[in-house]
Amino acid sequence: MLPEEGVNAVRLVVALLVRGEYEDLETLTEGRRLSASGMADAITGYGCDLISPPEDAFGELTLTGVEQVSAEERVFRVEFPLWTAQEGRSRLRLRLTLTEVMDGVWTAELDGIGA
Template sequence: MNTFDQRLITLIRQLISWLVAGDYEAAQRRSRGIRLSADLMRDAVLRYGRTLVIPPDTAFAGIDAIEVRNAVSPTWSVRFDLWTAEEGRSDLSLECTLIDRGAGHIDLEIDNLHSL
């Protein structure tokens, strides 16, 4: 696994920990509020009606990340199934875009939280 893969996983883990803790404002700050606000994230989780939990480590091995071709900076479109206390792996998924700006910085844009 290359260095970017590890940074991608670390960022996704952090984002999920904020969602599990209900700290939607931290998620919004990290994503600069691009595409999905704290209120929209909160509403999506509340509508889903289950308790988010941290996924097992094995879930992070299966992050669905597709590199965006012809992007100016290395960019990935990511989809990750969230986990709940009631269901384990749930139908609620996180979709986001990660952009490697170089010098160790990855921009995060939260595109959607929705059930499949």
């Protein structure tokens, strides 16, 4: 199960995507794996307008992998369905790698956005 701080990291990433703040998200993720232009291309290429998901949607995170890197560091691979104005819950999915580098400190990497 993903700790609440990890869920909060997903909330932040989704909020930045919904607001179209791709450059801020690229800064947050240090541009690893997906650039701001790559994010924009994935969203606009899908052809629907992102909206904020309902709060209970964050309970539907799919944990696709967990790795204990060291005593303090854990890596979580997560998939989360995005929501659009046209579809509600969309086929479009966000794939993230979240790393708990120490108690309460997390980093996020965008692995991909796609259907």
